[in-house]
Amino acid sequence: MVKNTMTPIEPREQWGTKFGFMLAAAGSAVGLGNIWRFPFVVGEGGGAAFVLLYLLFVLGIGLPLMIGEISIGRKGRANAMDSYKVISPKSKWYVNGLLGVIINFMILAFYSVIAGWAFYYFLLALTGQIISNDKDYGAAFSQFISHPFLPIITQILLMTIVALIVVGGVRKGIEKWNNILMPTLFILLIILVFRSVTLDGAKEGLHFFLNPDFSAITSTIVLAALGQAFFSLSIATGLYVTYGSYNQSQSSIPKNAAGVVFLDVVVAIMAGLIIFPAVFHYGIDPGRGPDLAFITFPTIFTDMPFGSIFAVFFFFFVFVAALTSAISLLEVPVAFAKEKFRISRKIATPITAMIITVLGIFCSLSFGPLSHIQIFDRTIFGLFDFVAAQVLLPISGLLLSIFLGWIWKPLGVKEEIERENNTFPFFKIWSFLIKYVIPIVIFIIFLEKIGLI
Numbered sequence: 001m002v003k004n005t006m007t008p009i010e011p012r013e014q015w016g017t018k019f020g021f022m023l024a025a026a027g028s029a030v031g032l033g034n035i036w037r038f039p040f041v042v043g044e045g046g047g048a049a050f051v052l053l054y055l056l057f058v059l060g061i062g063l064p065l066m067i068g069e070i071s072i073g074r075k076g077r078a079n080a081m082d083s084y085k086v087i088s089p090k091s092k093w094y095v096n097g098l099l100g101v102i103i104n105f106m107i108l109a110f111y112s113v114i115a116g117w118a119f120y121y122f123l124l125a126l127t128g129q130i131i132s133n134d135k136d137y138g139a140a141f142s143q144f145i146s147h148p149f150l151p152i153i154t155q156i157l158l159m160t161i162v163a164l165i166v167v168g169g170v171r172k173g174i175e176k177w178n179n180i181l182m183p184t185l186f187i188l189l190i191i192l193v194f195r196s197v198t199l200d201g202a203k204e205g206l207h208f209f210l211n212p213d214f215s216a217i218t219s220t221i222v223l224a225a226l227g228q229a230f231f232s233l234s235i236a237t238g239l240y241v242t243y244g245s246y247n248q249s250q251s252s253i254p255k256n257a258a259g260v261v262f263l264d265v266v267v268a269i270m271a272g273l274i275i276f277p278a279v280f281h282y283g284i285d286p287g288r289g290p291d292l293a294f295i296t297f298p299t300i301f302t303d304m305p306f307g308s309i310f311a312v313f314f315f316f317f318v319f320v321a322a323l324t325s326a327i328s329l330l331e332v333p334v335a336f337a338k339e340k341f342r343i344s345r346k347i348a349t350p351i352t353a354m355i356i357t358v359l360g361i362f363c364s365l366s367f368g369p370l371s372h373i374q375i376f377d378r379t380i381f382g383l384f385d386f387v388a389a390q391v392l393l394p395i396s397g398l399l400l401s402i403f404l405g406w407i408w409k410p411l412g413v414k415e416e417i418e419r420e421n422n423t424f425p426f427f428k429i430w431s432f433l434i435k436y437v438i439p440i441v442i443f444i445i446f447l448e449k450i451g452l453i
């Protein structure tokens, strides 16, 4: 066996408990992708047919890839790139790990903007300024995001918090935070689902969200659903390689992955069940785009008993969910920089965070002073989101499936998963999906999108 020959400057870290990995992975997956991005891409994609495609991709592509990605990390015991080198020392497959690091940079650049918005809304709620009966929430929100420096300040504050937690390291920083905050989000969402589905007109919203109209499916919608599945699960970014590399070998990878996927899907569906009934009840356009959640939620709270208290809790948890995902987005490049350039966490973290923040400022400004800059018909923010989620993530997923199915090979993955008496249920199905179905499906979706079929 080839050993990882790079000796990092600090000893490698490990999760403190068996649940550390699972919670941190769920913390990464559950985030703005579920509460902010999912509802607006479903709205733009026309509703239930999109949801169905998304679920299909989550189960058929996301889950199998996640199992493989965690295995790469646990076998390689190194960062997103070097783990590939440990498994396949003479090949160039480590490039896919490098691609993951680049994807994380791009995602965190625009993610930090939205997380900054969530942070700002939390502060508004806390100071009692979020709800008012005569407020036009759409106009107030546009005014905020187009402001030349306010959203940048919240973004920089947010990135500072993220960096401070990541400097704390795996156990004291990342694990501790996830353990406290993830479970409470759930309870709050359940209350809000209940509130929303009992509104007048909820039926129409539920119909939109749950009754598919297949005639509306286009190649654009298929690719968007695939991108959303990847984005929401944090798949193919090297995240699971990195977090998996801190794993204690006795935990069951398929069980952990299934748990993360389940939590992620449940939170997304709950967000949809909150947003769409309310959208129809209050006459909001479901296809209005990235501001959908930021307008719908305050509207719900305005009209709800104890609304201002719910608003505080809700935006706190959105902020926390965004924070745990942003932490994971920063951890991947930090772990890479730490081992690649043999620098300490204390140095790698602020440098990486600063570079990403600078990129992110351009994304933020594209809602205001730089909104006139259009590249391929998209704003800077739109371009970052599109390239990362709909181009690079599926490409990275395609490469990942080829690496797992044809280079490391299913039996190699099985051996890693079955260490210490663990089992790999559905191995045959997994292997078939990874070798044939996933690469072919992603490839066809791409050909279709660029108009070759």
Ligand code: PHE
Binding pocket: 028, 029, 030, 031, 032, 033, 034, 107, 231, 232, 233, 234, 235, 237, 239, 325, 326, 328, 329
């Ligand atoms: N999955 C996260 C979310 O849903 C975003 C994310 C993508 C995090 C990729 C890490 C890697 O909010």
